[in-house]
Amino acid sequence: MKRWLFPLMVSLQVLYLVGMAGAYYAIDLFGETIDLKTAPVDPRDLFYGDYVVVNYEISTISNENWVGDEPQYNDKVYVKLRKDGEVYEAQAVSHQALPTEKDEVLITGQYKGGNGDELRIRYGIERFYVEENTGEALEGNESERVAEVAVAPWGQKKIVSLRNP
Template sequence: MSVPLPPVPTAPLPDLPEPRRRRWLQWLVLAQVLFVLGVAAAGYATEALGQRIWLRTQPVDPRDLLYGDYLNLRYQIGEVPGSLWRGPRPPRRKQAAYVLLSPHPDSTYEAVGVYPERPATTGRQAVLRGSVQDVWRRGLRLRYGLERYYVPETMSRSLHQRRSLRVQVSLAPWGQARITRVDTTAR
């Protein structure tokens, strides 16, 4: 047999006048709308104002029943030799890393240095911000936040069969990066 518990006393909510409560709710809704618009505007601004570069990548695991059709992309600049690290101390996991990229003759970009702080660029060089995922004796694994790309179902099957792809990335001056195009004709 169970014994009934006594009621738990609760503190009464402050009684705000109705116009003030309505005004507070309006401000809350407006803040949420502005946040969503700001995120969308940042994405469009990254594409419109950013420097566009091509990166080599390979598709991996193109389908997930829960999330639909997408490509997991493994970039050539995702694993770099440890000799490219230019910091005063050895890199550590989850540390920010700025990858200095230089154009290659085939119009793709390759890593020429990895820095703990944003380096200066010259000519057609670009900087991509990422984070250190793993450190081992002779190399680093980096993540850029560009490793997943959603595609139509018919396209994901054809892209998965490819061994190599080129991905166009737009790099905004403030550091944000966004995939703008996948080149299916790359070899």
């Protein structure tokens, strides 16, 4: 009886790891790609190398766009984005998933406080790793950049690229 238990446990662990990796790559296949305005800064990580900290315009949202009860620090929130020209802009924020229509996307984030008039949201995609010694080129250009972000139907998201508008 114990002989089949060990291979079963190892198989389940391998299946879990393959599923996690597959879910990341499935974003490209099943996710919708959206463009967001950014303002990058260039720090360096000792272990991961160069990366760009990406601050999105949708990271600061007007308090008027909040739907529902008062948010608490670190609460999970849903942000409804609507396409406005070439980029997506925040339309509403709530504790619950909001219905979307054509040219709208729902993205999850964490409420990080506010100053009374604005809500601060963190999306978990604020770092974009770049090839070594290329981060300074992104920092040197003062113009705003556009981040191409893939958002999967199950809520996972990742930055695909950074480019000039």
